[in-house]
Amino acid sequence: MLNLEGIEIDLEGLKMARKEGLPIVDWRNNALRLFKKLCNSGEEASYDVAKALSKKLAIECMTELDSYFNIFGFMDEGERHKWQKLSNQLRTIYSS
């Protein structure tokens, strides 16, 4: 079941964390929660959730997560690889 409402809440939380300069832990938790939801990740990411986003939601998720990874970097190569796939997916949505 697609939970767009949950994604919107996480996105707003992430925006707030960035703008208000919340502690790094809170920022990271917000970002990773959104990231995992969009990747629909267990061991194998499916990106089905990301594919169902509206254009507006897609570009906003792209912007916030891109800012996050630009500042904090990736935990490992797996996370980097997932982000590359997810960002391609998001970009495809709002560029179409």
Added chain:
Amino acid sequence: MAKAVKSTQDDLLFIKVKAIMVTGDNDSRKGNIHNIIVFPNNQEHMVIPSRFFNSLRSTIERVMSSNNIHDQKFTIDTALKDEDSLCDDLSSLGLSIAIGIEACLNDWKEAWENVWEEWCFTGEVKDSQGEIGAIGGAREKLESATDDETINYIMIPFQNRQEIINWIDKRKDINYEVNTSRNISVKDTGNSPSFFSRIWSLSTRNTFMWIALILWFLSITYTSTRHIFWENIQSFSNGNSQLTINLPIKNPERVKQRLLKNGFPEDRIKNIPFSSLTKTNQIGKALITNRNGAIEFEIINSQDWTLISSYICGGYIALFAFILVVLALRANKGNTKPSTGNINYDSLLLTNRNKEIMFIDNIKQAEAIVEHKIH
């Protein structure tokens, strides 16, 4: 399961504009066409990837200033990936960003949606007046644009014109005609903001200006209170047995009335030398006290800081208003739309490629040409 994204009217908010960047080193340099996205977000300027934000910050601010827009914000996706290594900076994206922002703000975004693939831009926005300056790698950029079959119109800075003509002359496979001073008629849409809305935009453009504006209103409140209601306020604080007056006295009759109202004996009031107090050189405050019928007169402060403060506030009121008016007038000057029939531009028609290369030197000219062509 994934579901297809339905297209909505909101899709028109995602303006696509083609730009050209150069990648590679020396002999391997080549131009790449990027479909950049301009999206109004109403919160803050953002760039994707965000590591390029600092490179584009001044370009975005110049575009906004040249359009005299300060309250709208945009997300700009450069279509670059983090791993992309460019051999030129991002400044040449300026013209594409300017066209994207103009499409967002104008009523031609629907028409633009149908033709954007035919257009390609490159040019650096040099200043807040929207001047377009020369770019590096013009030949590589033009080569990639002329090879792209979807592109019919290529817009390039006028300063690169001779370089481009020299390059095309060497290309035996391209035939061209030169059109000098093409003239298009442009209707004045009358969208330029009014003088007062420009003043409001300027005075609320950032936190510093907001603080200055609030101080300006507080200064007006304080200065008018100090000069109109001050005597009444002093009376409230002193009670009935005392009255504070400002020296020199401007209106003796009014002071007499206030003394009578506060219960000072009339026969004693007559003994106060009001005529001298109106001509005295003494500046400050005097305290008149009624001690059981005996009147005491005491100068309590030779420096009236409330008065000095009101002069300072008055100066600030005048200075802030003057600066705002001057800035608004200057913004109007820079924002003047070219009037009907005044847009000239040089172009090259690539006759065997079905493409037109247009040379421009400012944002307004570029926008007018695009608007003219798509309608």
